[in-house]
Amino acid sequence: MSQSTATTQSPAGLPWMMFPFDGADVKGWLERAGMMPKVMEYARRARKGATEYDVVFETGSVKLRRYRSESPRRFATPLLCVFALVNRPYVLDLLAHKSVIRRFLDRGFDVYLVDWGEPTPADHDRTLHDYIEGHLHCIVEHVLESCGVDQVSLLGYCMGGTMSAMYTALHQDLVRNFILMAAPIDWTDRSALLALWTDSKYFDVDNLVDTLGNVPPEFLGSSFKLLRPVDNFINKWLGFYDRMVDERFLEEFFAMETWSNDDIPIAGEVYRDFVKYGLQQNLLIKGQFPLGQKRIDLRSITCPVLNLVADADHLVPCGQSLPVNQYISSKDYEVMRVKAGHIGLAVGTKAHKELWPRACDWLAARSEANNSAV
Amino acid sequence: MSQSSGPQPPFNAPPFDPASMQAAWQQMMGQFARAASPQAAPPAGAPAEMFKQMQKAYLDAMSRWADQYMRSPEFLENMKHSLENALAVRRQVEEFLRKASEQSFGSTLGVYDAVGAVRDAESWITRRIDEIGSRLDAIEAKLGVERGRKGRRAGKDAGGGRAAKKKRPSRTGKKSKRAARGR
Numbered sequence: 001m002s003q004s005t006a007t008t009q010s011p012a013g014l015p016w017m018m019f020p021f022d023g024a025d026v027k028g029w030l031e032r033a034g035m036m037p038k039v040m041e042y043a044r045r046a047r048k049g050a051t052e053y054d055v056v057f058e059t060g061s062v063k064l065r066r067y068r069s070e071s072p073r074r075f076a077t078p079l080l081c082v083f084a085l086v087n088r089p090y091v092l093d094l095l096a097h098k099s100v101i102r103r104f105l106d107r108g109f110d111v112y113l114v115d116w117g118e119p120t121p122a123d124h125d126r127t128l129h130d131y132i133e134g135h136l137h138c139i140v141e142h143v144l145e146s147c148g149v150d151q152v153s154l155l156g157y158c159m160g161g162t163m164s165a166m167y168t169a170l171h172q173d174l175v176r177n178f179i180l181m182a183a184p185i186d187w188t189d190r191s192a193l194l195a196l197w198t199d200s201k202y203f204d205v206d207n208l209v210d211t212l213g214n215v216p217p218e219f220l221g222s223s224f225k226l227l228r229p230v231d232n233f234i235n236k237w238l239g240f241y242d243r244m245v246d247e248r249f250l251e252e253f254f255a256m257e258t259w260s261n262d263d264i265p266i267a268g269e270v271y272r273d274f275v276k277y278g279l280q281q282n283l284l285i286k287g288q289f290p291l292g293q294k295r296i297d298l299r300s301i302t303c304p305v306l307n308l309v310a311d312a313d314h315l316v317p318c319g320q321s322l323p324v325n326q327y328i329s330s331k332d333y334e335v336m337r338v339k340a341g342h343i344g345l346a347v348g349t350k351a352h353k354e355l356w357p358r359a360c361d362w363l364a365a366r367s368e369a370n371n372s373a374v
Numbered sequence: 375m376s377q378s379s380g381p382q383p384p385f386n387a388p389p390f391d392p393a394s395m396q397a398a399w400q401q402m403m404g405q406f407a408r409a410a411s412p413q414a415a416p417p418a419g420a421p422a423e424m425f426k427q428m429q430k431a432y433l434d435a436m437s438r439w440a441d442q443y444m445r446s447p448e449f450l451e452n453m454k455h456s457l458e459n460a461l462a463v464r465r466q467v468e469e470f471l472r473k474a475s476e477q478s479f480g481s482t483l484g485v486y487d488a489v490g491a492v493r494d495a496e497s498w499i500t501r502r503i504d505e506i507g508s509r510l511d512a513i514e515a516k517l518g519v520e521r522g523r524k525g526r527r528a529g530k531d532a533g534g535g536r537a538a539k540k541k542r543p544s545r546t547g548k549k550s551k552r553a554a555r556g557r
Contacts, residue, residue, distance in 0.1 A: 125497075193444055202450045204458070211461045224442075230437035238429070293508070 046254040049090035050099050057142045061117030062135045074108025078369040081113045081154045084159035088262050094255050098347045105201045119267040124213035126267040129292035132167050151176035169300045177366045181308045182316045182345050187282040189319025189335040193227050198279045209268040217263030285327050304332035304366050310345040
């Protein structure tokens with residue numbers, strides 16, 4: 001106790017503020033020390049995904065997962081989830097009680113997820129056109145054929161949302177419903193630190209890609225972490241110390257840590273396309289984003305669109321995703337917001353309690369019923 | 375630093391202002407004082423709670439300061455130069471290694487040339503396949519329209535509506551095979 005009082009009376013040596021305990025709580029410290037074997041156990045046990053799936057289609061390094069479900073399939077329209085190219089997609093199925101995939105499965109949807117895989121150095125010249133008009137189009141056609149339907153519902157998260165928007169604009173006839181999840185569409189809003197860092201004045205994307213080929217995961221991972229240094233390098237561990245006696249917390253913490261450190265490289269040309277034409281030149285909203293020989297015109301999107309937005313998103317601020325309705329032609333457009341961060345939208349307790357049940361309702365109301373379901 | 379003497383900030387980012395650091399500091403110390411005052415702190419467990427509040431205030435201030443600093447032109451310029459230098463070093467190392475390997479393994483250079491030639495040929499063939507694929511799609515799209523018309527006519531004659539459902543499979547097969555070959 002005396003040590004604590006003495007320390008708090010002399011705030012000049014401020015680095016002690018970063019220590020997780022005040023020195024007086026010896027009992028708490030001992031309790032946490034006793035948890036260490038459990039901590040190691042949870043760290044070792046962390047899994048990459050919670051739900052069983054089958055890989056039903058492969059094209060190059062890209063795999064299509066179809067998730068198994070014990071719930072009856074109530075809807076004939078399959079749901080295809082498209083994640084970003086910069087991380088692994090299992091964040092959408094991190095833990096059973098925090099799984100977006102599981103929410104849709106339980107509701108009776110046939111859920112597919114695109115796993116883009118890890119590009120090799122030989123893939124550095126793959127462009128967004130290759131991914132969208134090549135892989136994604138093949139996958140959509142495979143899903144349509146195997147399910148015997150004419151249209152899918154698309155769910156795109158982050159960069160995957162932007163790519164899905166491009167795909168929907170090019171193939172509106174194949175998409176019945178479209179869900180955007182923290183997807184950047186309009187980069188006019190430069191409030192995010194990432195937008196500033198990638199500004200053409202300070203960031204020469206050509207130099208980077210020409211030198212490195214694929215953009216290495218260390219570069220991407222450390223850049224994302226540096227966006228919030230205090231949260232990622234200090235607050236996270238203080239919170240860990242506070243809550244490490246709770247086993248449920250340990251399970252969630254290590255699942256999240258495993259995912260956030262499981263970075264993958266991104267094909268150099270994709271990165272160049274996305275940064276140059278998206279973040280730097282904002283061509284998507286101008287109808288000039290080049291994809292192969294075509295230009296993306298978002299006005300071609302006419303299907304029902306649900307825009308899921310995280311209020312405290314530091315990567316894709318609301319201003320980058322909310323204006324999407326100004327550029328599409330859909331009459332059926334709805335926004336759902338939740339007080340969460342970019343990843344919290346997928347794994348946050350609040351999102352799973354308040355947002356995803358409503359999102360499932362929205363999709364259910366617009367999907368074709370499965371008449372063969374028992 | 376005045377705005378005119380240094381690089382212009384991008385968009386609306388304000389230049390880094392030491393006064394803001396002072397303000398953050400004052401705010402933090404104010405929060406410290408409130409947390410430490412006997413009126414504010416509950417009697418039981420007061421030191422631990424007070425410590426938490428002070429810690430939070432300190433880290434919030436640090437977080438705000440870091441965010442502001444990382445938006446400042448000074449930081450952005452430094453970041454730009456650091457990245458440029460790192461990439462330049464990388465290019466120099468690669469060039470050095472290339473020359474060293476040329477001197478050490480000169481006889482294998484032919485193999486690299488051959489591999490390079492094969493890769494060029496592969497790129498050329500892939501491009502041509504894509505072009506042919508696009509032309510094929512265009513032809514199929516035109517044929518599809520005609521087939522659709524004929525199908526609808528046939529459907530009307532036969533009294534059924536199934537012909538239109540069969541519009542897509544041919545495209546699926548070709549594209550999937552193309553993708554399976556690795557594009």
